[in-house]
Structure formats: C-alpha cells, structure tokens
Amino acid sequence: MRPQISSASRKPILRSKGKGGKRRNPAWRFLLPSLLGTSIFILIPFGDVVRRSFTEAFSGAFVGIENYKTVFANEAFTLAMKNTLRFLFICIPLLLVSSLVLSLAVGRMGRAKRVFQASFLIPMAVPVVSVVLFWQLVFDRGGYLNQILSVFGAQPIDWMNEDTAFGVLVFCYLWKNIGYFVVLWLAGLGAIPKSYYEAARVDGANGWKCFRYITLPQLVPTLFMVTILAFVNSFKVFREAYLIAGDYPHESIYLLQHLFNNWFASLDVQKMSTAAVVLAVVISALICVLLLLERKIGSED
Amino acid sequence: MKRRILFLTLAAIGILFVMPLLVMLVASFMGVKELTATYGGVLGADKEGVSFVLLPRCPTLRAYIELLFDSPGFFVMFWNSCKQVFPVLAGQLLVAVPAAWAFGQYEFKGKKVLYFVYMILMIMPFQVTMVSSYLVLSKTELLDTHWAVILPGVFSAFPVFILTKFFKSVPRALMEAARVDGATDLQIFLRIGLPLGYPGILSVMILGFLEYWNAIEQPMTFLQDKELWPLSLYLPQITADKMSVSFVASVVMMVPAVLIFVFGQKYLEEGIAASGLKG
Incomplete structure (x- = not known):
C-alpha cells in the first residue's frame, strides 16, 4: 500500500469523471462559487467599464481616447492623482522603516514582547469612526497638540485646514498600521535561522554587521508582500480623511478617493469609468515594477 | 542600561x-x-x-443610560452593522474557504494565472471596482438594500488569498491517504481540510470582522438611504446631534472590535503573518 501513496502524492490522480467520460478536475467545483461571484460582480462589469471609457455617455458612440483627454485635463483629477502618489511615496517607505525598527526593538524584549505587540496592534482593531473624535481633540485649533506646542511658544495652527493636513493624515495612517507591519516583520525575522547569527558571532561580526549582511538580505523575500500590503492599506486612509474633513477637505489631502466619491455623487459614469481604468493601469504597472525588482534581487542571491 | x-x-x-x-x-x-x-x-x-x-x-453612567434608552437611532444603526457584517462573514465561509482549498491543495490548468488574478483583485483599491459593482448592483436593483454591501464583500479576494497560504501547509499526503480509503473530495474537504485549516479560517473571520465593522466606502457608495447605514458611517451624525452621548457611542462601537481583538489576538497575528508570506 505505502509506495503507492507516496508516488501518488507527486502526480495528481485527483480526478473524477465528468459528463461524457471526460475527466474533470474536482478543484473547479470548489472554485466555482467564488469564480462565478467574482466574474459577475467584478470581472465582467469591469469589461463594461473599459468599454464605457471609450464611448460617449448618451449615444454610446465610440469616441476613442476623448474621455481620457477630458479626465487628464480635469484639474481635480490631476490634483487628486498628484496628492495620492505623494501620499504613497511618503507613507509606504515611512511605514516600512518605522515598523521594521520597532519590530527589531520589540523582538529583543523577551517577556514584555507580547504586551508591546498588543499595544501597537490594537489601533488596527479600533474602527476609524470611534477615534475620529479623539483626532479632533488633538488637531483642533484649541486641541491638545497646539496646547503642547504653545508651551514652546508656538502659534496655534488649524492642523486640518492648512498644508499640515497632509501630515495629520500620514500620522493617522502610521498609528493605524504600524502594529500590523510590526507583526509582519516579526514573522519575517523569525524565519531567519538562528545559526546564521551564531556563525557570524563566532567570526566576530558586530550587531550592525549582522543586521546589514544577514537580517536585511534575509528580509528581501518578505519585503515584496509587505510593500504590497502597505499599498493596499494606504488607500483605506480615505476613511480618516473623510470622517475628519468631509467631502471637500483641504486641497493637500484631496485624494483620488474623494474625487471618485464626488464624481459618483454627480453620477458621472463616463469619467469614473475612465479614471478607474487609468487607476487600474497605473497600479498594475507599479506591481509589475515591484515583481521585476523582486526577480532581480532574488536572482542576485 | x-x-x-x-x-x-x-x-x-x-x-x-x-x-x-x-x-x-x-x-x-x-x-x-x-x-x-x-x-x-x-x-x-x-x-x-x-x-x-x-x-x-x-x-x-448617565451617558450610557441615555444612549441605551434614549437613542433609538443608535440601535437601528448598530443592528444595520450586524446585518451587513455577519452575512459577509458567512458568505466568505461558504465561498472563499472552498476556493482557497482548491488553490492550496489541487493542481489544475490555469491555476497560476487564476491565482495571479485574485492577487491583483486583492491589491486593487475599492475605487477601481466601485463603478463595476455599482453597474451590476443597479441593474439587479440591489442598490439601497443590505445586499449591496454584502455581496461584493462576500466575493472579496483577500480571504481567498490568505486562506490559500494556510491550506498549502496541509500535507497533501493526507488527502491521498484519505482517497485511498475511499473518501470523496467533498468528504476530504469537510473532514480534513476544515479541521486542519480552522486557525486560518478563524483569522480570516477576525480580519474580516474588523474590516467590515469599519466599513465606510461601500455603504457610502451603495446606500443612498441613510436608514440602512451601518454605525461605522452613521456615528458622526449621532455625535453631532448629541454631544452628551458622542463618546459613549464611540466606545460602544469600539467594544465588539476590541473584544474580538483581545480574545483572537493569537489568530489575528497568525493571519497577518500569513498575509505576508510569498506565493
């Protein structure tokens, strides 16, 4: 019996007979509900969205890239695109570095590790709407932050209604996400074999050298997924922006998410379709760059 | 020092x-x-x-009493939140768990491409798919019903993506052994897959709860009727009207999420760690 099982585990014999004697893989039966739903709610209508981005609203006539010209000439769109990209390129590196530093520190804490981890992670559980009041208490003109700063003689600032709104948003994003990324890094750090460090110690390597030549290179495989997750979460910062500042916030934090909402309110399907296609293309391009980078770094090892 | x-x-x-x-x-x-x-x-x-x-x-406890006995709006919205979150989770159990089982345990044609599609869908922000979902929901006349929030949530790619990583770690030899004993694919899934994958399923449920308890974008887009809004979106309106209950309402909204966090921290962390695994 035994050898049969082990040889079977390599080649899939997991086939049952479908109609007409044709062998059908049972995997499809497990996949079917998910595939069907995803096709109906996302994939097929997205095809329709692509079509709409090339047609006129009422007649449905093909207009080529006319919609794209309109969207790119739209000031709100360029502002939102610019702000969103700026947010991504500032927030993601900031989040990755600060959470890595914290995870290295937390990892050395022994018994207190769990407590620290929990206190960093709890913001991810708290609904945004529950802490919005607190952020208002902090960043209002008469709020905590200005009171603390006034001790040093600073003039009060209306944090949410000036260029500083961008900084507030970055702060909220870090507060909410750092714990999640500390856990991610700790998982990556835990996967590095201890023997590497022991060998390095024997060779007389110091802490920084261990970090530079063992920890960092070993974290590269983790880096790819971590960056992607940071990206995914960065779009959700709209929740904070919306709940603190509403539909039309200060222009430094007018993001693509606000733009979509406002176009949605006026039911401008053509513009929204076009912008959705542009966004999907830009994001796919970013992912491809990441994948290529990962391949390149991976092949150098 | x-x-x-x-x-x-x-x-x-x-x-x-x-x-x-x-x-x-x-x-x-x-x-x-x-x-x-x-x-x-x-x-x-x-x-x-x-x-x-x-x-x-x-x-x-005045504010708590006022909220509990004198704010009917709060209850309606709390109930709305429940009506949207739990069906999403139940739907994900029915749809995402089997799909992840297929990705984690079977080999089939087009698996890599399909998995890549799921990954891309997971990465795409809500704004990319919101027009598509809106078009379908308006055609099927599901807009302004709880289903408008539930259905797109059920077919989210994120749980499939994470669970696949959990199911990959179930040794395939187990499935082969069960098959030799005459078990069908469904029996193997129910008797081996589910029990061995339950930590993964739990962490997906916890992550899902935290995500949908906090839903803002979906209800805001698909529900024009404020009567259907969940607490995560409606709370600011309560607090604007009644300063006395504003903090209590925020705290009560927070309690289920924090409780789940406290009791499920282990699974939550496992789920997060799994989301960082490659492949």
Whole structure:
C-alpha cells in the first residue's frame, strides 16, 4: 500500500469523471462559487467599464481616447492623482522603516514582547469612526497638540485646514498600521535561522554587521508582500480623511478617493469609468515594477 | 542600561498608541457639565481649548443610560452593522474557504494565472471596482438594500488569498491517504481540510470582522438611504446631534472590535503573518 501513496502524492490522480467520460478536475467545483461571484460582480462589469471609457455617455458612440483627454485635463483629477502618489511615496517607505525598527526593538524584549505587540496592534482593531473624535481633540485649533506646542511658544495652527493636513493624515495612517507591519516583520525575522547569527558571532561580526549582511538580505523575500500590503492599506486612509474633513477637505489631502466619491455623487459614469481604468493601469504597472525588482534581487542571491 | 532605555522608549510609544482609547473611555464616564468644561472648545460649545483629564471628577453612567434608552437611532444603526457584517462573514465561509482549498491543495490548468488574478483583485483599491459593482448592483436593483454591501464583500479576494497560504501547509499526503480509503473530495474537504485549516479560517473571520465593522466606502457608495447605514458611517451624525452621548457611542462601537481583538489576538497575528508570506 505505502509506495503507492507516496508516488501518488507527486502526480495528481485527483480526478473524477465528468459528463461524457471526460475527466474533470474536482478543484473547479470548489472554485466555482467564488469564480462565478467574482466574474459577475467584478470581472465582467469591469469589461463594461473599459468599454464605457471609450464611448460617449448618451449615444454610446465610440469616441476613442476623448474621455481620457477630458479626465487628464480635469484639474481635480490631476490634483487628486498628484496628492495620492505623494501620499504613497511618503507613507509606504515611512511605514516600512518605522515598523521594521520597532519590530527589531520589540523582538529583543523577551517577556514584555507580547504586551508591546498588543499595544501597537490594537489601533488596527479600533474602527476609524470611534477615534475620529479623539483626532479632533488633538488637531483642533484649541486641541491638545497646539496646547503642547504653545508651551514652546508656538502659534496655534488649524492642523486640518492648512498644508499640515497632509501630515495629520500620514500620522493617522502610521498609528493605524504600524502594529500590523510590526507583526509582519516579526514573522519575517523569525524565519531567519538562528545559526546564521551564531556563525557570524563566532567570526566576530558586530550587531550592525549582522543586521546589514544577514537580517536585511534575509528580509528581501518578505519585503515584496509587505510593500504590497502597505499599498493596499494606504488607500483605506480615505476613511480618516473623510470622517475628519468631509467631502471637500483641504486641497493637500484631496485624494483620488474623494474625487471618485464626488464624481459618483454627480453620477458621472463616463469619467469614473475612465479614471478607474487609468487607476487600474497605473497600479498594475507599479506591481509589475515591484515583481521585476523582486526577480532581480532574488536572482542576485 | 541600553536595554532599559530601549524598554522605556517602547513603553512610551506603546502608551501613545493606546492613549486614544483611554481618553475616549474616560470621557464616556463624564457628565454633560464636565464634558462641556473639558472638551467643549472642540465639540462646539463656546469655550476655548480642551483640557486633559486623567479620571473623571464624578464618574457617571448617565451617558450610557441615555444612549441605551434614549437613542433609538443608535440601535437601528448598530443592528444595520450586524446585518451587513455577519452575512459577509458567512458568505466568505461558504465561498472563499472552498476556493482557497482548491488553490492550496489541487493542481489544475490555469491555476497560476487564476491565482495571479485574485492577487491583483486583492491589491486593487475599492475605487477601481466601485463603478463595476455599482453597474451590476443597479441593474439587479440591489442598490439601497443590505445586499449591496454584502455581496461584493462576500466575493472579496483577500480571504481567498490568505486562506490559500494556510491550506498549502496541509500535507497533501493526507488527502491521498484519505482517497485511498475511499473518501470523496467533498468528504476530504469537510473532514480534513476544515479541521486542519480552522486557525486560518478563524483569522480570516477576525480580519474580516474588523474590516467590515469599519466599513465606510461601500455603504457610502451603495446606500443612498441613510436608514440602512451601518454605525461605522452613521456615528458622526449621532455625535453631532448629541454631544452628551458622542463618546459613549464611540466606545460602544469600539467594544465588539476590541473584544474580538483581545480574545483572537493569537489568530489575528497568525493571519497577518500569513498575509505576508510569498506565493
């Protein structure tokens, strides 16, 4: 019996007979509900969205890239695109570095590790709407932050209604996400074999050298997924922006998410379709760059 | 010495992270007068600035009682939240778990491409798919019903993506052995897959709960009728009307999520760690 099982585990014999004697893989039966739903709610209508981005609203006539010209000439769109990209390129590196530093520190804490981890992670559980009041208490003109700063003689600032709104948003994003990324890094750090460090110690390597030549290179495989997750979460910062500042916030934090909402309110399907296609293309391009980078770094090892 | 400085720094950061919760909790036990005196400057009363209070001077449950007995709107919205979150989770159990089982345990044609599609869908922000979902929901006349939030949530790619990583770690030899004993594919899934994959399923459920309990974008787009709004979106309207219950409402909204966090932290962390795994 035994050898049969082990040889079977390599080649899939997991086939049952479908109609007409044709062998059908049972995997499809497990996949079917998910595939069907995803096709109906996302994939097929997205095809329709692509079509709409090339047609006129009422007649449905093909207009080529006319919609794209309109969207790119739209000031709100360029502002939102610019702000969103700026947010991504500032927030993601900031989040990755600060959470890595914290995870290295937390990892050395022994018994207190769990407590620290929990206190960093709890913001991810708290609904945004529950802490919005607190952020208002902090960043209002008469709020905590200005009171603390006034001790040093600073003039009060209306944090949410000036260029500083961008900084507030970055702060909220870090507060909410750092714990999640500390856990991610700790998982990556835990996967590095201890023997590497022991060998390095024997060779007389110091802490920084261990970090530079063992920890960092070993974290590269983790880096790819971590960056992607940071990206995914960065779009959700709209929740904070919306709940603190509403539909039309200060222009430094007018993001693509606000733009979509406002176009949605006026039911401008053509513009929204076009912008959705542009966004999907830009994001796919970013992912491809990441994948290529990962391949390149991976092949150098 | 160095270690002690590191410890104190971490402790300070940790306190900073928990601070918002503590301040909200403290404020929820304040009476109206004390609330106005402490936070009135920000919450709209004619007063300058806020002050910092470590403990309420005369703690009272007044605000809690007012919220529980005198704010029918709060209950409706709390109930709306439940009506949207739990069906999403149930749907994900029925749809995402089997799909992840297929990705994790079977080989089939087009698996790599299909998995890549799921990954891309997971990465795409809500704004990319919102027009598509809107078009379908409006055609099927599901807009302005709870289904408008539930159905797109059920078919989210994220749980499939994470669970696949859990199911990949189930040794395939187990499935082969069961097959030799004459078990069908469905039996193997139910009797081996589910029991062995339950930590993964639990972590997906926890992550899902936290995500949809916090839903803003979906209900805002697909529900014009404010009667259907979940608490995560409606809360600011309650607090704008009644300053006295604003902190209590925020705290009560927070409680289920924090409880789930406390009891499910282990699974939550496993789920997060799994989301970082490659492939």
